[in-house]
Amino acid sequence: MKKVLVLHGPNLNLLGSREPDVYGHQTLADIDNMLKAAAGKEGAELESLQSNHEGVLIDRLHQTLVDNTLGVLINPGGLTHSSVALRDAIAALKIPVVEVHLSNIHAREPFRQHSYIAPVAAGQVSGFGATSYLLALQGLLATLNKSNCS
Amino acid sequence: MKKVLVLHGPNLNLLGSREPDVYGHQTLADIDNMLKAAAGKEGAELESLQSNHEGVLIDRLHQTLVDNTLGVLINPGGLTHSSVALRDAIAALKIPVVEVHLSNIHAREPFRQHSYIAPVAAGQVSGFGATSYLLALQGLLATLNKSNCS
Amino acid sequence: MKKVLVLHGPNLNLLGSREPDVYGHQTLADIDNMLKAAAGKEGAELESLQSNHEGVLIDRLHQTLVDNTLGVLINPGGLTHSSVALRDAIAALKIPVVEVHLSNIHAREPFRQHSYIAPVAAGQVSGFGATSYLLALQGLLATLNKSNCS
Amino acid sequence: MKKVLVLHGPNLNLLGSREPDVYGHQTLADIDNMLKAAAGKEGAELESLQSNHEGVLIDRLHQTLVDNTLGVLINPGGLTHSSVALRDAIAALKIPVVEVHLSNIHAREPFRQHSYIAPVAAGQVSGFGATSYLLALQGLLATLNKSNCS
Amino acid sequence: MKKVLVLHGPNLNLLGSREPDVYGHQTLADIDNMLKAAAGKEGAELESLQSNHEGVLIDRLHQTLVDNTLGVLINPGGLTHSSVALRDAIAALKIPVVEVHLSNIHAREPFRQHSYIAPVAAGQVSGFGATSYLLALQGLLATLNKSNCS
Amino acid sequence: MKKVLVLHGPNLNLLGSREPDVYGHQTLADIDNMLKAAAGKEGAELESLQSNHEGVLIDRLHQTLVDNTLGVLINPGGLTHSSVALRDAIAALKIPVVEVHLSNIHAREPFRQHSYIAPVAAGQVSGFGATSYLLALQGLLATLNKSNCS
Amino acid sequence: MKKVLVLHGPNLNLLGSREPDVYGHQTLADIDNMLKAAAGKEGAELESLQSNHEGVLIDRLHQTLVDNTLGVLINPGGLTHSSVALRDAIAALKIPVVEVHLSNIHAREPFRQHSYIAPVAAGQVSGFGATSYLLALQGLLATLNKSNCS
Amino acid sequence: MKKVLVLHGPNLNLLGSREPDVYGHQTLADIDNMLKAAAGKEGAELESLQSNHEGVLIDRLHQTLVDNTLGVLINPGGLTHSSVALRDAIAALKIPVVEVHLSNIHAREPFRQHSYIAPVAAGQVSGFGATSYLLALQGLLATLNKSNCS
């Protein structure tokens, strides 16, 4: 069975409570459930982890090297703009990693327009709220299918 | 019926012939047909235009003000990084515009990492090849549904 | 009879409909009529052209070399900040060109504070809405009178 | 009666003697007289002050808070590019302030292309020599009329 | 009872041992005791945490959303200049957060002059050694009183 | 008796009238009275001066070399970001100078994030409105006590 | 027969009339005739197009994919410094493209020293007036011969 | 007995599996064993720690203040380029710290050319693969001998 990992970076545990007009009313649990349902329909198993600790996210990414994960969705939160170590962890994997953002990061502060993650990600989806995750999941599955076929 | 416009910017007419290992083997007609089929399933009508002329793209965007278009997908090609006029045209519309890129523009030359379009777009999808357009269409439809409901 | 050309760049055809609280309720036709009346009082004939195409604007500027135009008002819209070709076209003329902006471009995004046009223009007027054009016309006529006398 | 203040910044007292081919032969007194005549026709009273002292200019701007001045024309001279304090003084007023420059500052040294004043001014006029002041006065009066009517 | 949280970032556990001529001879325990005494006089309860882990600091900030904390003092240490995630955690809270630094960070290396935290903090105090914390506590309490009254 | 000087830079005379939602309703006289009362309790005499003239502020700082002033509070206003001469005047004194700002300057325009004064000040307090001055006074007195004791 | 395309960008139609001391007295027709003669001697057919429209130039470049053109000379004029779309069009071709400039662009304004075209061109010739085109033609033919032989 | 600490930063646990053509086939355990053998020959005891957590590395560095460690080798991985807190931890120690990199970081992405660690390190060795560690160990021991003698 296809196994997909979803990683939520710092502060995403606050979803639903924090600035709902910007980030929507859905909690992270809502999003994970929605993703699991969607993944299930495509015959994929989905595991989710949120952490405010850069090191925990990196450790979990490394685990994919030994647990048959086929692809990763990651919303790196603020680490997007500051973590070279997270970038290196992604670059070290051999599976596709898709970068997700709820909001349009390009319409915010200038420092949010630079992403350390983007150059080592397979693709990006941003600006569609919780739907960003759904689209990213489909993009990831399409990427996996394509490489399976070729 | 929901009407969606797809705009393809400069050089995208070459799709399928140009650097297939980067951009894939699908032609622009293939992509448009795929999108029309997908839109049809969602009860939406889709119109497509490719142009190498900045002015033609702007003129077409303006037309949406009078032809009931509900949303736009745009792959601005090289104009992404140089056209303030295209940005202004998008900002002048009242309907959501989603930015699409076939390749991961963040993994290419530094000047491709700045987008004049992103800050005025509703969302972005990039890096999934032709699938980027499909995901963007779904993102656009989800955005339209959300605003219809609220 | 003095002949004056007014060029309106990309997106200015939307005037009156687009963000009226920023740009006012007057349409471009209103402005052109206002300018023609004002020019008429000063014994000048005024011709106006709007285009979203950089090339059309350049072609029209070149025509002034053979049609007795004595001066130009130009609101280059978004091309102000990106078009070297438009700048070169203006620099190639021997008649004065005045740069006009409806809004105070200096109070907007940072990239709007650089103008490729300003260094080759005779003068600039910005921030007075439709009145900017009227003041620019007077400035142009004063410039023409001054060079006639000397 | 409408009262308008004209402020001339550092070195403008030299007008007429200093680089006449750049700044023209008119003295500051000539310009003030021309402006007073023009203001009179519009039923406005005009007061003028030149100073080479940043503090004197700021003090005078503050006075407008208590002396019924309805608008200000200011040519900040070299302070345009260096004085945050002057900018703050203008931002603290509730009346429109129009920025004036005799020459086309964008065609000179690079440091002259940044204006601390422009973002807090209602509008700018530059490049028309002494006529810049006349156009700025009309722009100011138009601005005042518009806000009176609405 | 008013509850205040004090967060000390990386390396502040070394206080008293590390470069005493720069940071003084007081240990972190000394400072916490001093702060508790001062808070007690104002009828406020004070809890303190030091960590060298960005994630631990963020987790603790999130807890304030459910434990009735009314305000936070934070000395983010080196994270001041590099952590977008910490900034986002502070921005997500609804209570005032005051930034504290023992030394005058502006008189040190250039990279210490940029703070990711400052734009989302209610205020800053720096340069007074251990006294910086005392002043920040008073500033925080004054801020809380003010918002209680209004 | 301890003598303390309080210097208020350009535009601070407008306090109370100018943007009260940003700067509060207290006038500069209110603040000075509050500071004098606070200083009196600590056995210190306080003298205050506001000026919109850089030179007047520098002259007054120089006077402290001969009038037994033990420390200075300064809110340099807009000069914070532009005056090297004011910085040099402070650097030339042998007594501590504390920099005060009413608002959080780091949450405003980018050019306000650079302070010429900070590197030569003993400490900074910003963001607490009129309370910033009170905290700065206490910080200054603590600094003076510390150097008296050692 | 070898077929070569010569593209002249914006404003080059003015050659001969515009600033003859900088660009020489030859018109574009003179240059094209000179090039055709030179090409004919080498057994090559030469077609020429001038346009002020970025899109027209891109469309024409695309045509070379189906019309047996073996190489291109392009003087992109002001688009050299601003057009990513033109660069992408050149990069998409499989034939050599040589960049030509009449004047020494490095001795002019700083923004003219950056070329979007140069990194995707086979070579550059600049500074020799109309002769630049002749040298570029020879360089192109030499490049074609070399790749034919190997 | 001399005690030396070796710290391996984020992602170095993957050594041997990750991009062997860049980083070689040796695992981290291989390197640690090699280092322990080399240290033993010099009469030094060596302890090693790898962590993907910035905070764990800082905590361990602090422990050297109380456990008789005489020197540290550190390969900070991606934290080299982003962690001010790690830099501060090193600067707070009184023992020499040597920075090690397996690859030539200067031949990679531009952001890898800035090191927050280098200015507070005693020396650097980079580019020799696993041998970098051996050379760094010798450099550290030489540094310790020198300071013992003087």
Added chain:
Amino acid sequence: MKKVLVLHGPNLNLLGSREPDVYGHQTLADIDNMLKAAAGKEGAELESLQSNHEGVLIDRLHQTLVDNTLGVLINPGGLTHSSVALRDAIAALKIPVVEVHLSNIHAREPFRQHSYIAPVAAGQVSGFGATSYLLALQGLLATLNKSNCS
């Protein structure tokens, strides 16, 4: 008789008292007397003015237009690096102005390496303490002699 003006900018009145190891023990009066004696030997009259007010310095420079001054020595102090208005005042004069600095400004903070004055000065002397003024005076007199002769 040749008349020379010496202008001393902000903070130079403190000379002799302020940081004598950097600026020497001579007071400004000592320097002026030394300069007057030296000027007298060359048959020149010397007038001196120190001010901490930018405006006073500009006013005095303007006066040279009507009082037969043949040349100026100026040590602009901190205004060197921030005053466009002072630069404009110097540029407006027709007599040579020599820039003097006591210390080697290039060996201090980076912002002191940019001089607004240098490009409009006839020459500069810096780094020789009070002797800088003497050398500058000789340089000025040599410049005056040269232009008298030619």
Added chain:
Amino acid sequence: MKKVLVLHGPNLNLLGSREPDVYGHQTLADIDNMLKAAAGKEGAELESLQSNHEGVLIDRLHQTLVDNTLGVLINPGGLTHSSVALRDAIAALKIPVVEVHLSNIHAREPFRQHSYIAPVAAGQVSGFGATSYLLALQGLLATLNKSNCS
């Protein structure tokens, strides 16, 4: 007889041996012979010098002032991007100097895109391998003929 000097800068002596896929298989002697033959056909004498010493190249350029050289071809190698002294030597000559590069320097490292030489050269040719020299020679001869005729 026309005399032309060809200067080859640092490392060009290695031509033919060094990276033949980039620079071709021709040695510098091959190129010089090719150039001499071409020059002979045009009735010009050609002298060639290669040196890895900046000073030797400058000395040789100075000699042209006394040895009837009519023009220079120079491939400054790495000095292109670092030598102000070489630029000054070229600027001091009264004869045309043409800059030559074998490879397309604009398609290499960013620091190779800045040329100190270009602004003082008559023209540039780059990207055609050894043919670059031949084209440059023709460009130089054309330049010399033109100035002879006029």
Added chain:
Amino acid sequence: MKKVLVLHGPNLNLLGSREPDVYGHQTLADIDNMLKAAAGKEGAELESLQSNHEGVLIDRLHQTLVDNTLGVLINPGGLTHSSVALRDAIAALKIPVVEVHLSNIHAREPFRQHSYIAPVAAGQVSGFGATSYLLALQGLLATLNKSNCS
């Protein structure tokens, strides 16, 4: 027999006399003797050259192409930060070149943090005084052994 070249760049001949507290008391002869002894133990012959002439260093590097040198140690001194020609010479060799610095260049002036040499060197050692050379020699020999084996 393995042959190794050691190149010392500008000013290194002064070692031992110049700033001994920074560079140590050993002369260059001491270092060369130490290196020769160390090389001898490893069965390698070592030749050394110091020069203040960029060209001499480049010439000597070229010679390694014909004299069986297997590897190079280079301390480029000040040329590290300014010589593109030296970089090109190193890049043209096929043998490994190791960059050595006595002091920690990253703890000095900002311009010393950029090395033109590092990207084309096999590795770097810096900060260990004369020991830097010894470690670099070992690194070079290890590199040579590795490539011999594989």
Added chain:
Amino acid sequence: MKKVLVLHGPNLNLLGSREPDVYGHQTLADIDNMLKAAAGKEGAELESLQSNHEGVLIDRLHQTLVDNTLGVLINPGGLTHSSVALRDAIAALKIPVVEVHLSNIHAREPFRQHSYIAPVAAGQVSGFGATSYLLALQGLLATLNKSNCS
């Protein structure tokens, strides 16, 4: 007897022939003779060297360590802006070195405004033509006298 060295950098041998309106009609021999005469009057012996070779200038500076030279005048020409090695050579000397420029380098190209030499020079004189050298000599002698006395 006091011994002074005068070093003239690249291209200064051309003085008198090169751009006389900028650099004057005096040859370098004229200047050296003038300097020797002036030095003689002060009881100082003067030796002069011009070279276009960076290495020769550095070698000569090193010789002053063993030949009793008491001070150096240097006009580094173009090396001022590019040579770190020359800067290091000057920094290694224990005698004062004065930087001289004939023209006002601050009124020329932007890259001429940065001097590697200035921060390690005792003082600078520029802009007075040949007189710059005379003033620099006097400044050097004054510096030597001062250090002799103290």
